[in-house]
Amino acid sequence: MLARQQWRSLAVLVQFASGHDPTSIFAPAGTPAHSIFGLSMLVLGITGAIFLVVEGLLLYVLLRYRYRETGSEPAQEPAQIYGSNQIELSWTVIPVLIVVILFLATARVIFSTELARKPAAALDVTVIGHQFWWEYRYPKLGIVTANELHIPVSDPSHPTPAYLTVSSADTDHSFWVPRLAGKTDLIPNKVNTMWIDPETAGLYLGQCAQYCGAQHAKMLIRVYADSPQQFAAWVAQQQKPAAEDPSAAEGEAVFQHNACISCHAVAGTVATGKFGPDLTHVASRDTIGSGSVPNTASNMRAWVDNPAHFKPGALMPEMHLNDHDLDAVTSYLMTLK
């Protein structure tokens, strides 16, 4: 009875942890995060032990050797001890040994993560950081999207990790989804690689972890680990050209005759801008503004009207559209599933 209660509390705790702490490094859900977690337990153990021993000694010394008034005679100075070669040697050797152990354990994880062999079934994704959004390209699938990364769940017996090749189009950024892996920086004129392999389906959150300017705080990351069927369906949807909904023709005209096309791309139309996120399937995303705003028609309208309303400092300017055009272009964008 007691045992079951304890298990239930533990399960609740874990769920609480991953539900309420969606970006905790202590809730690993992929191999790199797991190996870091394991190493962190060793490190915490060693540093915790050092903490208890040394602070314990400190407290003992402070209590035992505090000065106590002994009466009227002048206090005598305690015995002056200038050093001891044996003692000093021992507390040099012991830390060196600790360093050796810690170092070897660390080196193993560094090499196993960075030089992991890439399975043939790995998914290639190119990630390009922008001020203040994420560009995702799937070169072998012909997909270009933004801000919401879909990858398949990886079965340990048949791994299908996502290998991310990362760089930046402007300043430094950093891709950090704590439950999946450590962070890797996105640096202009440099190409880095990292890999993630979520073991359960779900949404994994993260955000940019290298200060990149005014809206660094809202350059959020959403990684959707899809089941194989979900992923296949998503790929098929993304590979289609932009939806052509006749009821949104007016909005499409507004879009194509304003400055929108100089920054944004919609596959199969004249819009081929590369400065801003690809909008071909923007309506299929849960959020806009790089994860910071739920994707609803009213939010979309407010965003197009003035992005600074949500993200002051975002590089998309106010579009200065009148209400009619704003409504039209919003309904157009919402058809781009």
Add this chain to the structure above:
Amino acid sequence: MATQTSTTALPDTTAGPEFGRRWLEVVHEWVTTVDHKKIGIMYICYALIFLLVAGFEALLMRIQLAIPNNTFVSPQVFNRLFTMHGTTMVFFVGMPILFGFGNYLIPLMIGARDMAFPRLNAFGFWISAFGGLLLYFSYLGGDGLYGAGTAPDVGWFAYAPLTSPAFSVGHSTDYWTLALLLSGVGSVATALNMVATTICMRCPGMKLNRMPLLVWLYLVTSLMVFIAIGPLTAAQIMLMLDRFAGAHFFDTQAGGSAVLWMHFFWIFGHPEVYILVLPAFAFANEIIPVFSRKAIFGYPAMVAATIGIGFISLSVWAHHMFTVGMGAWANTFFTLATMVIAVPTGIKIFNWLATLWGGKIHFTVPMMFAVAFLFQFLIAGLTGIMLSVAPLDWQLGNSYFVVAHFHYVLVGAILMMIFAAFYCWSPKMTGRVLSEKLGKWHFWLFVIGFHLTFDFMHVPGLLGMPRRIYTYEADRGWMIWNLIVSSGAIFQAIGALVFVYNLVWSYFKGQLAGADPWDAWTLEWSTTSPPPAYNFAAIPSVGSRRPLWDLKHPEDPDSNYEM
């Protein structure tokens, strides 16, 4: 000799035209002084003012971060606040206050009348002071292009290419660069003075292995300044050439490297934090023995450990770059180097513990702060070891865990020892002891606030909160921790104000200190409080590391035992 003519006191508050003229004389005396004691005091006061300003900047940030999606300050203002807070604290609080104490104490401790180059000393102070004013002028400098000409907002380490003209329009970044270039010149000048003084002006009998440990630590610190400030100066010259002359040092569009800036900056930046911490160790080396009534345990090991730390600290810089993609071998090397530096640092902690062991510990306010330092510095070192493990840094780097770690060092260790140094040596500087009662209030308010803020600050880092963000999402689970962290800031602010009040009140009403209020053992306690302009009536000569101990215990002098 308990009473003396004071050369540093303010004039009597008599009314009339004499008053105005006397004030002018005093100001003139201070502005033109080359006396190391006055220059030291000016450095310290200047740093204290900036401590309050930068502390206020931190308070504003903590109010903004107390709840998610707060709108207390705009993103642009927040980004300027964290940049100015960091830059000010490192360059215009940390460096000047530590140089100030060094300037004041080193000649006194080695039995000299002044520093080796008194005019260079004054030059170093004034150019650093000008740098600080230049940095803060940026708030008033008005809007440049696109309204971006105000205070810098690129972070205290100003990564390229965020600082390039393309991404950093206007002159805000230029204020950062120029202010630091100037203060760097001042730092090198002061360090040069300290080395020349220490090597060339020790009193007879004071061989290098008889110098107070404070002097040793400042010697190593100064040598590190020479090696560390150069890379920063070079990188900043390169940045200015990029921004003004069309150069391409960090211009990634022309094939330049953003990582190169990082290497250059951190080759400066890592030794810089040791430059900041070694003087804190220096104070501990003087304060802990005196208030436990025992000689420091293992003087030669302390010297060797310091030199070791100095050398190794030059080789660990890229532990700030574990996530940059340097490759497994580089990451492994820098992990090892960073772990290795823990060994001499640990030795120091153990030696301090051994000094306390068997002593008679007097819990005066300086000692209370020193104890807090010991307790907190160990924790700071342990979180540093965690971060040295590269894979763990891949998770925790650039997160609030790192912010908690370095504030644990800067506030929990360094600032605590600076407070201890104030309580220990301001009696010497002003002739009056600081109030113990106010000091204890200061201590408890500040320590409670410190732990509320910086203990709990580790948690958001572990929960995935990156640094330098003006706000955060409500669904991350970070709010409660940020609220606690922010609440601690208030206690620290009040504690700091109590401290300032103590300084001012005690200056006028504190108990007279006399030459040697703590029954200590180094030469500065053999002069009056405050010392006369010439420091010593006759240059002393010494026969051991604790000349006043020998005087007070002629039957059992140190020279019989020193290793």
Add this chain to the structure above:
Amino acid sequence: MGGTAVLFHNPREDWKLPSRGIVGMVCLIIAEAAIFIIFVVAYVFYLGKSLTGPTPRDVLELPIFTTICLLSSSFTVMGAVSALHRNKRNMCSLWLALTVLLGAIFIGGTAHEWYNLIYRDGLTIKTNLFGTTFYSLVGLHATHVVFGLCMLSLALLFSLRGQMTSKHTERLEVLSLYWHFVDGVWVVVFLVVYLFGR
């Protein structure tokens, strides 16, 4: 001196410490060396990385003559110090004048080289990474040479006016240390830029 603590100065004490000026100049040299090393590192790092020409091989010629002049000036300044030490003030002035002349030739040669690079070869600090790192490194060095020449000219002036005597030897030695440093940096720059890097 066991057992005795704080005494008044004993005049028979033989307590000799190094000279402040020399120690101070050595410190300055270490700090300046750190700056130069970073510029050299940047130069070496960017070798071969320029996206456009010209390359070092295209435009750089070995500055043999000016190098010989600059390196010889280290010997002439040593001559000046030695002459002053022996209170041979006219010789000192002569050696100093030679030093300034050789240094000025070096600067003139650098100016000539830069004129050609800019107007004939079209290489400026903006052109490419090579231009950026070349002009900054060589320019930083040239700035230090100019500063040194100013100080040496001042010394020459004092010497010509008869104000420098053998008791100023150490000060001149401190200045000469700086000059040796500047020459040493040129050796490194020459090797890295004109030999290794081409």
